[in-house]
Amino acid sequence: MSYARLKRRLSILALTLDAAYLALLPLSGLALAWEQQMAALSLPWAAAVSLYVTGLALPWTWVMLPLDFYRGFVVEHRFRLSRESRTAWAVRWLKIQALAGLLMLAMAVALSWILRASPAYWWAWMALVCLVGSIALTQWMPVVLMPLFYRQRPVDRDELGERLRRLAQRCQTPIQGVYEIDASKETSKANACLCGLGSTRRVLLTDTLLSRYTAEEIEAVFAHELGHHRLHHLPQMIAVSGLSLAAAFWVMAQALPGGLRLFHVQGLQCLAALPLLALGLSAVGLLLTPLQNGISRSLERAADRFALEMTRAPRAFIAAMQKLQEQNLAEPNPGRWVEWFWYDHPSISKRVAMARQFEGSH
Numbered sequence: 001m002s003y004a005r006l007k008r009r010l011s012i013l014a015l016t017l018d019a020a021y022l023a024l025l026p027l028s029g030l031a032l033a034w035e036q037q038m039a040a041l042s043l044p045w046a047a048a049v050s051l052y053v054t055g056l057a058l059p060w061t062w063v064m065l066p067l068d069f070y071r072g073f074v075v076e077h078r079f080r081l082s083r084e085s086r087t088a089w090a091v092r093w094l095k096i097q098a099l100a101g102l103l104m105l106a107m108a109v110a111l112s113w114i115l116r117a118s119p120a121y122w123w124a125w126m127a128l129v130c131l132v133g134s135i136a137l138t139q140w141m142p143v144v145l146m147p148l149f150y151r152q153r154p155v156d157r158d159e160l161g162e163r164l165r166r167l168a169q170r171c172q173t174p175i176q177g178v179y180e181i182d183a184s185k186e187t188s189k190a191n192a193c194l195c196g197l198g199s200t201r202r203v204l205l206t207d208t209l210l211s212r213y214t215a216e217e218i219e220a221v222f223a224h225e226l227g228h229h230r231l232h233h234l235p236q237m238i239a240v241s242g243l244s245l246a247a248a249f250w251v252m253a254q255a256l257p258g259g260l261r262l263f264h265v266q267g268l269q270c271l272a273a274l275p276l277l278a279l280g281l282s283a284v285g286l287l288l289t290p291l292q293n294g295i296s297r298s299l300e301r302a303a304d305r306f307a308l309e310m311t312r313a314p315r316a317f318i319a320a321m322q323k324l325q326e327q328n329l330a331e332p333n334p335g336r337w338v339e340w341f342w343y344d345h346p347s348i349s350k351r352v353a354m355a356r357q358f359e360g361s362h
């Protein structure tokens with residue numbers, strides 16, 4: 001089985017198991033029983049919410065560890081995409097779980113507070129809180145979160161640094177800097193991204209990209225990232241996710257009260273409503289995925305067009321795409337359903353076709 005297909009099947013398996021656990025909590029009565037335990041302790045509400053969520057989420061994190069290890073370590077090694085040690089993988093896994101756990105606790109506490117403060121419009125307030133939170137996270141990403149995992153070093157290889165600076169000037173995109181990150185310690189895959197907001201905005205290129213690509217190919221990838229910046233794609237994606245969140249919370253506000261009664265949960269304010277709320281949000285999120293991916297793919301196409309117009313080097317763009325496909329074991333031609341649910345970038349064959357078309361018309 002191909003790498004891409006195996007990874008996809010494993011992500012479906014993980015998603016299904018998570019959903020099954022969230023459904024089992026109310027069905028088995030565990031969600032209610034655990035709420036009664038919290039009531040017996042008579043803790044302050046924020047402490048009760050935190051303990052309730054931790055008590056249900058933490059054991060599940062450890063139940064999922066073998067699958068996480070298989071997906072993130074065994075498969076990557078089997079396809080020779082990683083030489084990371086078990087210890088390094090374990091440390092990274094712990095860091096990710098700790099961050100995800102903190103984020104989940106913050107969301108649960110915010111939700112409980114908002115549900116009490118504004119029972120009628122909680123869905124709108126919650127979407128606003130998530131939007132502000134995601135803006136803060138985007139801003140902190142390069143300066144607070146990324147340094148927990150990677151070292152960043154300004155790209156100062158004389159000639160390349162100079163070329164990239166000139167290209168950024170030509171694209172009228174002042175950015176805070178171009179940095180290399182040491183991704184090779186965990187993967188041989190190559191990647192690039194525009195990261196941060198405002199004063200923290202920068203282009204990050206992995207060392208696996210910088211060491212294997214020609215200056216022209218790196219310029220093509222870099223120009224694509226500048227395109228995201230120039231065309232204001234980050235604020236647009238934040239707006240899209242804000243609207244999706246508002247839609248998801250609104251659907252929950254309409255659908256949940258009826259569903260809760262089936263499980264003898266008094267109302268949304270009850271702790272026992274949290275697992276069902278999480279399940280509902282994942283379901284609506286899944287339904288919105290094709291739409292979000294479709295919007296993302298159209299922004300990626302615009303960034304590709306921008307890169308081709310600014311560099312006027314379709315051959316280098318095509319060469320970079322082909323290298324990325326080989327190096328990252330990407331599928332050249334995913335099926336339509338697969339594209340809807342898994343591809344926030346157009347497939348490599350479509351990106352190459354666009355560059356060929358550009359080459360033919362210029």
Ligand SMILES: [Zn+2]
Nearest residue numbers: 224228300303
């Ligand atoms: Zn992109």
